[in-house]
Amino acid sequence: MKNNKTLKYAIIKTLPILTGFLFMGISYGIYATSKGLPFYIPILTSIFMEAGSMEFVGVNLLTSAFNPLNCIFITLMVNARHIFYGLTMLNIYTKENLGEKHYRFHKLHLIFGLCDETFSINYQNTVKEGIDKSKFIKYVSTLNHIYWITGCTIGALFGSFIKFNTLGIDFVMTALFVVIFINQFKESKSKYPGFIGIIVTVACLLIFPKDYFLIPSFIIIIVILVIFKNKLRKGETE
Amino acid sequence: MNTIEQLISIAIMALVTFFTRAFSFIIFPNSKKLPKIIIYLQEVLPYAIFGLLIVYCLKDVSIIEGSHGLPELIAIILVALIYIRFKNSLVAIFIGTISYMLLVQVIFK
Numbered sequence: 001m002k003n004n005k006t007l008k009y010a011i012i013k014t015l016p017i018l019t020g021f022l023f024m025g026i027s028y029g030i031y032a033t034s035k036g037l038p039f040y041i042p043i044l045t046s047i048f049m050e051a052g053s054m055e056f057v058g059v060n061l062l063t064s065a066f067n068p069l070n071c072i073f074i075t076l077m078v079n080a081r082h083i084f085y086g087l088t089m090l091n092i093y094t095k096e097n098l099g100e101k102h103y104r105f106h107k108l109h110l111i112f113g114l115c116d117e118t119f120s121i122n123y124q125n126t127v128k129e130g131i132d133k134s135k136f137i138k139y140v141s142t143l144n145h146i147y148w149i150t151g152c153t154i155g156a157l158f159g160s161f162i163k164f165n166t167l168g169i170d171f172v173m174t175a176l177f178v179v180i181f182i183n184q185f186k187e188s189k190s191k192y193p194g195f196i197g198i199i200v201t202v203a204c205l206l207i208f209p210k211d212y213f214l215i216p217s218f219i220i221i222i223v224i225l226v227i228f229k230n231k232l233r234k235g236e237t238e
Numbered sequence: 239m240n241t242i243e244q245l246i247s248i249a250i251m252a253l254v255t256f257f258t259r260a261f262s263f264i265i266f267p268n269s270k271k272l273p274k275i276i277i278y279l280q281e282v283l284p285y286a287i288f289g290l291l292i293v294y295c296l297k298d299v300s301i302i303e304g305s306h307g308l309p310e311l312i313a314i315i316l317v318a319l320i321y322i323r324f325k326n327s328l329v330a331i332f333i334g335t336i337s338y339m340l341l342v343q344v345i346f347k
Binding site: 012015016019037038041044045048049050051054058061062063064065066068071072075076079080081082083084085086087088089090091093094107111112114116120123165166167168169171172173174175176177178179180181182184185188190193194195196197198200201202205210213214217218221222225226229232 | 239241243244245246247248249250251252254255256258259260261262263266269272275276278279280282283284285286287288289290291292293294295296297298309310313314317318321322327328330331332334335338339341342343
């Protein structure tokens with residue numbers, strides 16, 4: 001059955017994320033409860049936010065004085081990069097890719113689940129032969145969300161019982177991004193954009209406070225990409 | 239904060255997060271007629287974004303103190319070499335991660 005083959009393929013593709021999310025989620029659950037938050041808080045954030053780094057920052061917000069404006073501002077700062085994920089996914093979340101059936105619902109659900117890791121798999125507009133693209137995109141998004149909820153729940157409920165040393169396990173995300181970067185390097189006509197991304201971000205990390213360096217990074221990267229458009233683009237777009 | 243305030247705060251963070259993800263879809267409702275500059279950015283931005291994400295993952299690494307970023311450097315080179323040589327992403331990621339954990343837990347303690 002095509003469905004099973006696609007689901008199996010989606011599970012294989014998301015295995016690194018399963019590992020990363022299980023341990024990041026468990027860390028987050030332990031961290032949140034260690035700060036005095038009740039067990040259901042990390043479970044709720046994992047279901048309704050699905051935004052790893054922002055959920056960690058959220059622990060600080062939730063253990064300080066109630067300040068809704070601060071919540072809005074900080075969430076915007078930390079999650080601003082998702083605006084640019086949406087830009088790429090404009091092409092992917094289409095009726096052609098997702099199918100007519102319940103299109104609006106699926107599109108909203110996929111937008112909701114657009115975290116770094118789901119973006120890192122679904123940003124490509126092609127899948128292996130024999131794979132149902134529409135189902136694959138949805139499976140990946142849903143599986144990642146399930147992994148995340150599972151990790152956070154385990155951490156919130158059982159964190160104190162986990163014995164072995166998991167230090168460094170979150171490197172799995174860095175490794176995943178390195179692999180994808182290498183793929184992008186191989187497939188891109190111009191090799192520069194990737195290195196522009198690295199160099200600009202490093203520069204911004206050195207210049208700006210650590211909490212706020214991503215937005216300037218994105219802005220400068222986009223400005224440079226646009227200025228050098230003629231040297232960088234693959235070919236005529238129209 | 240009491241429980242109600244916490245729940246409101248979570249709702250705010252969830253809504254703002256969703257808003258950042260939906261933003262581009264709101265600004266460009268017709269994905270068929272995107273401005274040329276946006277089509278161009280869709281081509282080149284992902285490649286640049288992954289460069290940014292790698293740096294983002296490493297943002298807490300210090301070159302001056304502690305292990306000076308050596309475990310990260312070694313593990314990243316390992317991931318890259320294994321992936322380029324064997325073309326298997328899972329193997330490269332898992333071996334790289336296990337090596338990194340060994341490095342930070344045992345060698346660079």
